[in-house]
Amino acid sequence: MWTEDPDSHKLLNHLGPEPLTEEFSAQYLYNRSRNKKLPVKTFIMDQKIVVGVGNIYANEALFLAGINPNQSAGQISLFSYKKLTQHIKNILKQAIKQGGTTLKDFLNSDGKPGYFSQSLHVYGREHQPCTRCNTVLVAIQIGKRQTVFCPKCQL
Ligand SMILES: [Zn+2]
Numbered sequence: 001m002w003t004e005d006p007d008s009h010k011l012l013n014h015l016g017p018e019p020l021t022e023e024f025s026a027q028y029l030y031n032r033s034r035n036k037k038l039p040v041k042t043f044i045m046d047q048k049i050v051v052g053v054g055n056i057y058a059n060e061a062l063f064l065a066g067i068n069p070n071q072s073a074g075q076i077s078l079f080s081y082k083k084l085t086q087h088i089k090n091i092l093k094q095a096i097k098q099g100g101t102t103l104k105d106f107l108n109s110d111g112k113p114g115y116f117s118q119s120l121h122v123y124g125r126e127h128q129p130c131t132r133c134n135t136v137l138v139a140i141q142i143g144k145r146q147t148v149f150c151p152k153c154q155l
Helices: 026-033 040-044 055-065 078-099 103-107
Strands: 138-142 145-149
Touching: 026 040, 026 078, 040 055, 040 078, 055 078, 055 145
Parallel strands: none
Antiparallel strands: 138 145
């Protein structure tokens, strides 16, 4: 027998904060990630950690923060998480501004939105030169998701 009590909906109760809230901070990510061995990219795409960081935004934010997407979440410093949270917030704000869309619209989308594609540094650019250092970008799978990064900028 399954009865649903709206006050104890398991999924909703365990969702993390939204990226543009104050609750989503470097200190928050740092605290939640200690002793965690999973890749940082998987960590920030976990809805229980933060809601709505899709594959594109995770790829781009990790590049801008200079973090290797495969690095263990628990090994990332508070300083690096500061850069990462700032870039996640900026990317989301920029996407909203450029697309004139709502946060909800693109949070649900994992496709490559046309209005956003011109400002993409790594997503969909595997085997092309890094926009910063011209090193050829590498594509790998992390948690079955396409992951593109620069082996030089994201050590
Ligand atoms: Zn590079």
